[in-house]
Amino acid sequence: MAIEDDVLVIGGGLAGAIAALSAADADRGARVRLVTYKQSTLRHASGLIDVLGYAPDGEGPLADPFPALEGLPRGHPYERVGIDAVREALDFFDGVVGDAYAGGHTDRNALVPTHGGTVKPTARYPTSAAAGLASDDRDGLLVGFETLPDFDAPLAAAHLEAAGVPFDCRGVTLRFPGIVRDDAKVTRYAHLLDRNERVGADALEEAAITTDGGEIGSRDALAAAVRDRLADETRVGFPAILGDERADEVRADLADALGVDVFEVPMGPPSLPGIRLEEMLYDALEAAGVRVTSGVPVVDYETSAGGSDRIARVVVDRHGAEIPHRAEQYVLATGGLVGKGIEADRERFVEQIFDCHVPHADDRYDWFVDDVFGEQPYARFGLAPDHELRPLDANGDPEFANLRAAGAVLGGYDYAAEKSGAGVSIATGYVTGTRAAEESG
């Protein structure tokens, strides 16, 4: 007996997870399976949910992304799904993540400090970043650590002021109490705080923290290290390492101990906010009854008999065994160049599983422009879908009647320049998931 579902989602990043969750939504009641191969790119991502920070022509930062969504060029994923779907999808996302994210109270974008020191526009932000918004005019202290070279707090503070933020910002660099290795991973910092591990007298002394004697918890130790450096700032920002599973508790303890608001500055990979979002999505998938199989690639597919344009089944490689998976509807959410749903050799771009048509320039020297931050063609190559998000072939016909695509595997937009990556994943994930469930029923 073959493994059989109503909807099969291929790819376990943000787009795939949202597709599976919206397909499995109780109203639609579809039986949904999600298969993933590679580790999702969420842990590379900042955890911010950008919808549209800049128009494709570079205008911005956009205080309100929605009017700009009206004017997007034909073929842009948002143009394909329409603005109403974007709003519905964001509502759906807000429902999935609940209190863990903020920003849903307004259409407006927020400007969030980045670890490089400037600000970026985003539509939803983890609550851990909420007290750090740049439009909040309270003075801020940024705290960096000698052993985390990705984030130089005094430099970031100076950079924020150069970006014209409406508050005074200062940065200090401290030794992190309880971190022994100079090259400890960021997850080590998070777990130290999660578990509130005891920090011994020697480590406290090394971090120049005076106590009444004896060891104290790592959260108290960190607060003690910061306290001496705090002037009259009413909010304190840290690199995003403040706990993993107990991040809210860690932040609350630090805020209590310091008597200020505490926030995180999103960081590069591996990104704790990205990892936390991934964990949240997978918990939600489990709660929604989505069957998730990880670490398995889709290696082949078959169409229905008689040269049909319907996918009959895909073949999944489970540790060497080739297992067919059947479904009524399929969602392709394997990612773009980073997630490797789209790859290129020296001659051409290809979509990895179904070899769907990827429109792109023939000559690879037309795949880029010389300015690294110029309008990069390679960043826009991906599948061209119809309004149903079905990938189209070179003639403009759907490749398959029952295949839709979501997220970065789609082309026609440059998520890095627009700051639209997460928003497109959520909107197209939502649309593909709901349509697939409707049609499978």
Added chain:
Amino acid sequence: MATETDVLVLGGGSTGCGIARDLAMRGLEVTLVERYNLTDGTTGRMHGLLHSGGRYAVSDRESATECIEENEILRNIAGHCVEMTGGLFVKRPEDSDSYFREKLEGCRECGIPARALSGREAREREPYLAEDVSRAIEVPDGAVDPFRLCVANALDAEAHGARIETHAEVVDLLREGADVYGVRVRHDSGPGRRNHGTSGSTEEITAEYVVNATGAWAGQIAAMADLEVEVRPSKGVMTIMNVRQVDTVINRCRPKGDADIIVPHETTAILGTTDEEVTDPDDYPEAEWEVDTMIDTLSELVPILSEARTLRSFWGVRPLYEPPERGTADPTDITRDFFLLDHDERDGVSGLVSIVGGKFTTYRAMAEEISDFVCGKLGVRAACPTAEEPLPGSENLERLEDGMDDFGLRSPIARRSKQRLGSRSRAVLETDEPNPVICPCEGVTRAEVRDAIAQSGSDLNAVRIRTRASMGNCQGGFCCGPMANELHPDYDEVTVRRALDELFEERWKGQRHALWGEQLSQAMLNYALHATTMNRDRDPASADPSDPEADAASLEYAAFDAGEGR
């Protein structure tokens, strides 16, 4: 502003730095000026082959002999810059048997240790060699880090009192009648170590004697004194693979041709090269076919290259020269020998010598000959010590391994750091401060980055060539930012931002020629990290990208979400 010196050396490549070191060690007061960074011309754009001489053993035995002599000297004086990988000249069935025999004979006659191997023996040594490689000649080729070697020469010249000015472009040669007596340079910032954003100045430097060691640019410099030097710059591409497919230098055993060498270099392998004459050494086409030729042709020797990941490609320009009357048409046939052009004898203009032609492996011997010549002109009698005196970092290398600890670093990091720093390791790495890794791909720590900054100022490309930071798989995507962070607070925020932009652009330049497969995926990730996560592409602090110091655009912060209830 005007300054005086005994000898003024123009050009901060291997030749110029070698001459500066040599003359400074002989007790002369030396100033060297370089337009950009040290190695920026041809030295930093080669495949890093330390010739055994085998390459020239048929066509040019004099050069071959000189190569093996210098090869042996460099192993002694620059051990921390050299890896003795050994080399093979491999023959495919279609390559000529008689040429193979001539090569073997030539090596023996030039004193190059050479041994013939069967195809099977060659594959035992290098398992990825093609099945149809039929024979090979083993020679003592090696890999050399041209950056490290050139910088070590400059450091030692400074230690002997020389003044080394980078980012100092010669804008005029000072000539009075039939005598050249100095130059006018424009400092990009300073003088002194580079500091972005500080305004530069113009300086006149006068000297008893001027050495034009600008290689492919020698004609442009000479023209400033109305002299003609007909350099015939010839470009060549190098393509860098992300791993060492081979641990031995692999040469194709045939008379000449594009794409005939693979040099294992640190963690990479470098494929080379092409040979095409260009008119302007600063502006020439970097062509797609050249990269494709590297991969496709060298895959005939090492088939896995066709599927392997390339990190980037870069081009260099050989400073070829021959007396104009020879009129050789094909640049591959122009001699690799060097020419010392005494403008007094040649043009009746005293005070200036131009050096053209030559090759990296014999830079020291060239420098010695030129220094002898300059000393002769100045009536100085001093012996050349450069063949015996080790360069900084290479003193007592054999004792290094035993006595040294790991400076609290994990062993792969410690090992690689010590390889780069040689005998300077303790001075650089021993610190009470935390010393985290800044560049994980190449294993470069904060202490090493800061040492490089202390040498070179706010120029992160100068830090890169000294440390290899940002030269690995990620091509700077992950480490450019942390490298720039190390400039603060010695350099202010705007300077740091400029330095970061400059390094990131430079890293992108080479990756454009490797935009497929894994490196395209990496490039997209780098773009996403810097544009999406950090918003460096639309940084409100750099409202006008052409002028990072312009005030931030009047970004209306109040129009954005300040948080619920605020």
